[in-house]
Amino acid sequence: xxxxxxxxxWVICKxxxxxxxxxxxxxxxxxxxxxxxxxxKQSLMLMATSNEGSKATYEQGVEKDKFLINHASLTLSxxxxxxxxxxxxxxxxxxxxxxxxxxxxxxxxxxxxNGTRLTVT
Amino acid sequence: xxxxEEDPQALSIQEGENATMNCxxxxxxNNLQWYRQNSGxxxxxxxxxxxxxxxxxxxxxxxxxxxxxxxxxxxITASRAADTASYFCATDLDSSYKLIFGSGTRxxxxx
Numbered sequence: 001x002x003x004x005x006x007x008x009x010w011v012i013c014k015x016x017x018x019x020x021x022x023x024x025x026x027x028x029x030x031x032x033x034x035x036x037x038x039x040x041k042q043s044l045m046l047m048a049t050s051n052e053g054s055k056a057t058y059e060q061g062v063e064k065d066k067f068l069i070n071h072a073s074l075t076l077s078x079x080x081x082x083x084x085x086x087x088x089x090x091x092x093x094x095x096x097x098x099x100x101x102x103x104x105x106x107x108x109x110x111x112x113x114n115g116t117r118l119t120v121t
Numbered sequence: 122x123x124x125x126e127e128d129p130q131a132l133s134i135q136e137g138e139n140a141t142m143n144c145x146x147x148x149x150x151n152n153l154q155w156y157r158q159n160s161g162x163x164x165x166x167x168x169x170x171x172x173x174x175x176x177x178x179x180x181x182x183x184x185x186x187x188x189x190x191x192x193x194x195x196x197i198t199a200s201r202a203a204d205t206a207s208y209f210c211a212t213d214l215d216s217s218y219k220l221i222f223g224s225g226t227r228x229x230x231x232x
Binding site: 043045095111114 | 151152154156161162163164165166169171209211218219220221222223224225227
């Protein structure tokens with residue numbers, strides 16, 4: 001159980017275009033999803049927290065107008081990289097926890113999608 | 122921001138040997154978690170240890186936590202070639218629901 005599906009798994013786009021990445025929780029509901037970015041052979045950097053029905057919370061240094069996050073339902077969050085540039089090329093990974101865990105929510109693992117490799121040419 | 126540092130950055134061992142990875146973090150935590158990542162894939166949760174626990178086992182995995190030193194270790198016993206992956210520790214900052222990841226250890230298990 002607790003499967004997170006991320007789509008697409010890879011995408012190549014031209015500079016200046018926008019790319020949308022979807023993150024779906026398949027068998028649970030998530031009021032909160034997390035978006036991470038990972039450079040080759042490096043760790044995951046938290047970009048933002050996606051909140052269902054409200055605005056996303058961005059980490060310091062992450063441009064909210066560049067990385068648009070929408071969490072319109074309890075099973076879907078999207079990350080749109082707007083006006084992409086080559087420096088946006090990276091591996092983007094989403095994650096989530098089931099929200100109906102009660103007090104255990106804060107001591108439960110995250111479930112990750114398989115990531116999206118974005119290449120901007 | 123990055124909460125934890127891991128060492129070694131890379132580890133190469135022979136199949137059957139044990140692998141030990143260490144993680145240090147900076148602030149108080151509710152729990153510390155270990156994840157595994159195969160190349161180009163998402164992360165898989167391995168084990169979670171709460172701040173009031175000192176040791177936890179799961180199969181061939183053993184995790185210790187020393188909150189006074191703000192450090193944790195992951196031991197993989199009797200390693201297999203299939204254990205080759207990157208391993209990350211992650212902490213949820215006290216009173217926060219966000220997971221912040223350490224720098225990771227790349228483990229290579231030679232057959």
